[in-house]
Amino acid sequence: MGFTSQKIKDIPPYIFSEINKKKAELKDKGVDVIDLGIGDPDLSTPQPIIDELIKEMGDQQNFKYSNYSGCIEFREAVASYYKKQYDVDLDPETEILTLIGSKEGIANLVPTVVNPGEYVLVPDPSYGVYRMAAHLADAQSYSMPITEENNFKPELEKLPDDIKKQASLMFLNYPSNPTAAMVDLDFFNKAVAFGKENSIPIAHDFAYNTVSFNDPAPSMMQAEGAKDIAVEFGSLSKSYNMTGWRIGYVVGNKEIIKGLSVIKSNTDTSQFLPVQKAAAFALNMDQSVVTENVEIYRERMNAFVEGLSKLGLDVTPPDGSFFVWFPVPKGYTSGTFASEVLEKCGVVVTPGSAFGTSGEGYARVSLTHSVERLQEVIDRLRKVL
Ligand SMILES: *Cc1c(COP(=O)(O)O)cnc(C)c1O
Numbered sequence: 001m002g003f004t005s006q007k008i009k010d011i012p013p014y015i016f017s018e019i020n021k022k023k024a025e026l027k028d029k030g031v032d033v034i035d036l037g038i039g040d041p042d043l044s045t046p047q048p049i050i051d052e053l054i055k056e057m058g059d060q061q062n063f064k065y066s067n068y069s070g071c072i073e074f075r076e077a078v079a080s081y082y083k084k085q086y087d088v089d090l091d092p093e094t095e096i097l098t099l100i101g102s103k104e105g106i107a108n109l110v111p112t113v114v115n116p117g118e119y120v121l122v123p124d125p126s127y128g129v130y131r132m133a134a135h136l137a138d139a140q141s142y143s144m145p146i147t148e149e150n151n152f153k154p155e156l157e158k159l160p161d162d163i164k165k166q167a168s169l170m171f172l173n174y175p176s177n178p179t180a181a182m183v184d185l186d187f188f189n190k191a192v193a194f195g196k197e198n199s200i201p202i203a204h205d206f207a208y209n210t211v212s213f214n215d216p217a218p219s220m221m222q223a224e225g226a227k228d229i230a231v232e233f234g235s236l237s238k239s240y241n242m243t244g245w246r247i248g249y250v251v252g253n254k255e256i257i258k259g260l261s262v263i264k265s266n267t268d269t270s271q272f273l274p275v276q277k278a279a280a281f282a283l284n285m286d287q288s289v290v291t292e293n294v295e296i297y298r299e300r301m302n303a304f305v306e307g308l309s310k311l312g313l314d315v316t317p318p319d320g321s322f323f324v325w326f327p328v329p330k331g332y333t334s335g336t337f338a339s340e341v342l343e344k345c346g347v348v349v350t351p352g353s354a355f356g357t358s359g360e361g362y363a364r365v366s367l368t369h370s371v372e373r374l375q376e377v378i379d380r381l382r383k384v385l
Contacts, residue, residue, distance in 0.1 A: 007136065016354070022342055034377055036365040037348040039177065039323065041241040043296065046289045049240060052281040056274035066270040069261055070098020070249075077280035078234070078249045085209075086219040094254045095227070097261055100271050102207055102235040102248035103129055105260065106171075108267070109231070109250075110137040112259040113201055114168045121163075121170035123154055125178055125355030125362075127205065130171040142167065145358040148316075152181035156194045164198045175208040175217050175320025178355050178364040182212060182319040188223035195229040201256060202230040207248075210239040210290045212320035213298055221252060231256050238322070239290055240282050247271055247279040297322045300367040300374055307378030311385045322367045325352070329385060334360050345380035 019037065026033050056062050069075065075092035082088045090096055099105035106129050114120055116138035122130045124143035134141040142163050144154035154172075172191060174183045188204075195202045204220040211217075220232050231252035237243040250257060270276070301317065304324055308315045315326040328337035334351035341347050341363075352362030367374070 007138075011132070011135065016350075019338070019342065019348060019350075022339075023348055026342070026346055031346040033342075033346045033348065034369065034373055034380075035348040036367075036369065036377065037350045038368070039238075039366045040243050040368060041238065041293075041322070042368045042370075043241045043293055045241050045245075046282070048285060049242070049278050049282045053274050053278035056277045059274075062273040062277070064273070066098075066273050066276065068265040068270055070096075070270045071273055071276045071280075074098050074247075074249075074276040074280040077283040078251060081283040082219070082221065082251065086222050088219060088221040090221070090251050095251055095257060097250050097257050097264070098270050098276060099233070099248040099250055100268060101237065101246040102205065102233040102250070104246075104268075105233055105248060105250045106130065106203070106205065107133040107136070108263045109203055109256070109260055110134055110139060110169065112263055113256060114139045117166075118169075119163055119167040121154075121159070121167050121200070122356075123171060123173060123176075124357060125352060125359030126171065126173060127177050128355065130205075131356075139169075143356060143358070144170075146176070146179060146181070147358055152176060152179045153183060153187060156191065164200070167198070167200050170195065170200050170202045171205065172202060172220070173205040173207070175212055177208065177321055178323055178350070178352065178359065178362075179325045180318030180321045180323045182215070182217055184215075185218040185222055188218060188220045188226070192220070192223045192226050192229055196225065200229075201253065204230060204232045206232050207235045207238055208321040209234060210287075211294055211297060211322055213294070213301065213317070214319060217320055227252050227254075229253065236279050236282060239293075241293070242279070242282075245275055245279070247275050297367050300369070300371055303371045304365070304367065304374045304378070307375065308381075311378065311381055313385070324365050324367065325362055326365075327361055328352075328363050334363060337363055340384055341381065344384050345377070347377050347380055 075096040078096050079090045079092045110133040119142045120134040120139050122141045123146045131141045146152040233250050235248035305315050305317045334353040338351040350364040352359030
């Protein structure tokens, strides 16, 4: 007897639950815990977006069901955003779908394109949802190591033939969580060519599209022939500090988008209209708040990287995203480092191994705290390093 399916039982215990337990214990003891574990912006949603939401809340028509694909105002806003930012043309009717956060779309994409038993190519380390979605769709994940040696880019030419034959989806994510690495358009051109040659659709997770410190991040849709083989996921969560609003989108290949909309129209009825309309406003408005946010992350990143370097750690400044990804000091594993830093310093960092086996030996911190708090972290770390 039991009410839990084998599929759910097979999911390993949530990696963060152990950390959260310890964190709660420390807090009970009165320790001022600084949590650099979660990637949830501390900055506020810009007021004009909130004002727009409130305005839309005054219209009873907005309390009805949305169109399954999302309201046309939002999809048109995504199209004009892509035209402005990337000079890419998208048809709002067939090449864009509203999502209840990009995580939802990523999870539903796997059963849209992958049959049970087939392979999903997943960067290692990466955002855990790719692998979990494969598991839930009875597919197998195949790790593509992304490490310092390969500049955090999967070596597509080294993938074994039998894996390529059985693979029916590949995930990519740049700016990358957790490695903070970026790629140029040339890499996307090669990835698209690889996908076409091997008939493997590509899903690019572009959640950090606006957070880059040197060059702007290219969209995969700018690559030659991208729409023939690829889709790209976008989100308002990180760019506009709207994680709890649950609004994102997927763009690109028509057939994949159509398939995904079949799953979605049978399991959800899109996002609350006022949220979609306020999100459309966000994409259409003057984007200077987004640039200002990036400057805030840059200041934090510089302070933190400098602090860690002074402590003798070998840190590469991130290219994009709001994470710093660094090798743990000699004598530690990812896990022992994270535990010791939590116990002795009251600081939560995420062990790199939580993102895949190639993440072992690294730690990830999230720059979602003020420079002062990050300075405090450096001061506390001095005790163990
Ligand atoms: C935060 C994050 C997401 C999820 O974004 P939502 O739109 O809030 O679901 C997707 N991918 C990566 C890599 C992320 O870090």
